[in-house]
Amino acid sequence: MAGMDEIRQEKIQRFEEFVDRRLKPDLVHAIAERDKIFDQQKVFSDLRKNIENLEKNSVTSLRTMVNLGSEVYMQADVPDTRRIFVDVGLGFHVEFTWSEALNYISAREEKLDRQIEEYTRLIASIKAQIKMVCEGIRELLNLPAEGSS
Amino acid sequence: MEEQMQKRGTVTSLASLFPPEETHKASERVQNAISERWEHLGQLKKFIADNANLINLVQTLPNELHHNIMVSFGKAAFFPGKLIHSNEFMVLLGEGYYAERTSKQTIEILKRRGKILDCQVESLKAEIQDLKAEASFFYATAAEAKDGLVQIVEDYVEETYAHDVSEPGMSETDSARSFKDEKSGIKVDDEEFKRIFSIMDELEKEEEAENATEDEEDEKNEDDSGPSIDRAQEVESSLVKDSNLLSVHKDESSDGKAPVLNKSTLTEKALELPRNKETVQAPAMSGKEAFTGSIVEHTQNLESSQMEQSSTRGSKPVSRFKLRRQ
Numbered sequence: 440m441a442g443m444d445e446i447r448q449e450k451i452q453r454f455e456e457f458v459d460r461r462l463k464p465d466l467v468h469a470i471a472e473r474d475k476i477f478d479q480q481k482v483f484s485d486l487r488k489n490i491e492n493l494e495k496n497s498v499t500s501l502r503t504m505v506n507l508g509s510e511v512y513m514q515a516d517v518p519d520t521r522r523i524f525v526d527v528g529l530g531f532h533v534e535f536t537w538s539e540a541l542n543y544i545s546a547r548e549e550k551l552d553r554q555i556e557e558y559t560r561l562i563a564s565i566k567a568q569i570k571m572v573c574e575g576i577r578e579l580l581n582l583p584a585e586g587s588s
Numbered sequence: 589m590e591e592q593m594q595k596r597g598t599v600t601s602l603a604s605l606f607p608p609e610e611t612h613k614a615s616e617r618v619q620n621a622i623s624e625r626w627e628h629l630g631q632l633k634k635f636i637a638d639n640a641n642l643i644n645l646v647q648t649l650p651n652e653l654h655h656n657i658m659v660s661f662g663k664a665a666f667f668p669g670k671l672i673h674s675n676e677f678m679v680l681l682g683e684g685y686y687a688e689r690t691s692k693q694t695i696e697i698l699k700r701r702g703k704i705l706d707c708q709v710e711s712l713k714a715e716i717q718d719l720k721a722e723a724s725f726f727y728a729t730a731a732e733a734k735d736g737l738v739q740i741v742e743d744y745v746e747e748t749y750a751h752d753v754s755e756p757g758m759s760e761t762d763s764a765r766s767f768k769d770e771k772s773g774i775k776v777d778d779e780e781f782k783r784i785f786s787i788m789d790e791l792e793k794e795e796e797a798e799n800a801t802e803d804e805e806d807e808k809n810e811d812d813s814g815p816s817i818d819r820a821q822e823v824e825s826s827l828v829k830d831s832n833l834l835s836v837h838k839d840e841s842s843d844g845k846a847p848v849l850n851k852s853t854l855t856e857k858a859l860e861l862p863r864n865k866e867t868v869q870a871p872a873m874s875g876k877e878a879f880t881g882s883i884v885e886h887t888q889n890l891e892s893s894q895m896e897q898s899s900t901r902g903s904k905p906v907s908r909f910k911l912r913r914q
Contacts, residue, residue, distance in 0.1 A: 486662045505659060505671065508642045509701070510680030511694060513649070515659045517669035526664040540665070 447579055454576050458569055466565045473558035480551045486525070487544045493520055494537050597742030602733040611730040618723040625716045632709050639702045643695055650675040650691045745781050 492498075501517040523540050524532040535543060649655065652674060659669035677694045678686045689697065 482663045486665050489662060501659075501667070501669075503659060504678060505657070507645060507677075508638060509698070511642060511646065511698075512678040512680075512686070513671055514673045514676065515657065515669050516654075516672045517659050517667045520667055522667070523661065524658070524666050524668070532666070 451576050451579050454572050454579075458572050462565055462569045462572070466562065466569070469558055469562045469565060473555060473562065476551055476554050476558065480548065480555070483544050483548055483551070487541060487548075490523070490537055490540055490544075597740050600739050600741070602729070602737045602739060605739065606729055606733050608730060608733065611726055611733065615723055615726040615730070618719055618726060622716060622719045622723065625712055625719065629709065629712050629716070632705055632712065636702060636705050636709070639698055639705065643698045643702075646677065646691050646694050646698065743778065745778055745785070 499520055501520050503515050503517065504512040505515040506512055521536060522534055523537065524534050525540055525543060527533050527543070533543075649671070654674060655671040657669060657671055658666040660666045675691050677689050677691065679689050679694055679697055681687055
């Protein structure tokens with residue numbers, strides 16, 4: 440009987456270690472990745488709104504303030520706004536017209552949406568795994584099932 | 589000799605005061621704090637470098653009328669454009685307020701910011717120094733505890749002469765006896781000690797008055813020889829003497845007489861013994877050379893030398909005791 444208990448203790452410890460060292464870090468990582476994509480999505484939606492704004496007001500020249508660092512600004516002049524360089528990843532920027540840029544942005548947003556979906560599924564499955572292992576530990580301990588779960 | 593078991597001081601090993609795992613935890617915590625400070629310091633260093641770069645940039649920008657740059661448009665896009673009005677800067681003062689400054693004025697502001705950053709770095713370095721000192725203290729304590737260092741605490745008992753001496757004669761002896769009985773298990777409180785000290789002093793004075801003429805020369809000689817004797821020998825001899833005294837005392841109590849002199853030696857013995865015990869014990873507990881010696885009282889030497897006197901006198905005075913009894 441004592442031997443059984445020992446084995447059980449060992450098993451519980453292994454399960455707990457699996458949850459703490461593997462599943463939980465994985466979960467944290469996945470959530471961080473998803474947040475990054477959320478940020479990107481926000482950047483592109485902002486860009487789309489801005490370009491639409493330019494289109495609507497047919498702004499061809501722009502005067503703006505550029506941040507030089509430490510919140511020191513200087514005026515900058517953009518003579519022609521119809522050509523815009525958009526970041527396409529890996530440090531490449533592509534020169535687009537407004538309509539081209541909008542097409543690209545919508546394609547990009549679609550992809551980001553798919554990635555977010557993917558990460559959400561991954562997070563859900565990791566959470567499910569954690570739940571399952573916890574249930575396993577509970578069973579090994581012979582505790583009564585929780586009413587809420 | 590149950591008197592020997594009684595101690596006036598307490599001896600605690602450092603290891604029990606500072607258990608190893610506690611010291612380990614403490615030093616770990618301090619180490620964490622230090623690494624935190626280092627991180628912060630690195631951040632500040634980065635700020636300072638940025639600031640220096642910006643000062644450089646602000647200095648060189650007005651050299652040209654305009655600069656061709658890429659004007660960022662959101663995070664993911666930019667337009668080709670140029671910087672204009674190259675001697676006009678907008679500087680954030682905080683709380684959403686901006687000031688329009690020239691290049692030189694902006695540089696002044698940035699230099700002031702740099703000074704503040706330098707101050708912060710200085711204070712952070714001082715903090716790190718403090719924490720390092722703390723950590724080294726923890727390590728030292730841990731090492732000492734490991735070596736088996738002991739802490740000896742002994743309350744200082746003030747000898748008050750103002751305390752009126754109680755009844756003389758037989759009743760005193762009784763009180764002394766009761767004192768001895770009480771002593772069997774537990775420590776005697778300071779009050780008791782004070783009383784006995786005062787009694788002892790008075791009795792010593794009486795004795796001195798009695799034997800002033802005879803003993804004067806002897807005492808001088810003994811005083812000279814006293815300090816040269818090794819401490820270990822001293823303790824040993826005093827222990828031997830104590831046993832002698834006890835036997836003497838027993839003899840006398842069986843006789844039913846309790847001379848004043850005997851009482852004084854008895855109380856003296858009762859008080860001295862624990863101390864001697866302590867000096868013997870302390871090095872033994874420390875195990876090694878770790879006995880710092882700073883705990884030894886000065887009065888110890890005085891009294892042991894006194895005892896030396898009385899012990900040497902004791903060898904002679906054996907005859908004196910006999911004389912008194914006869």
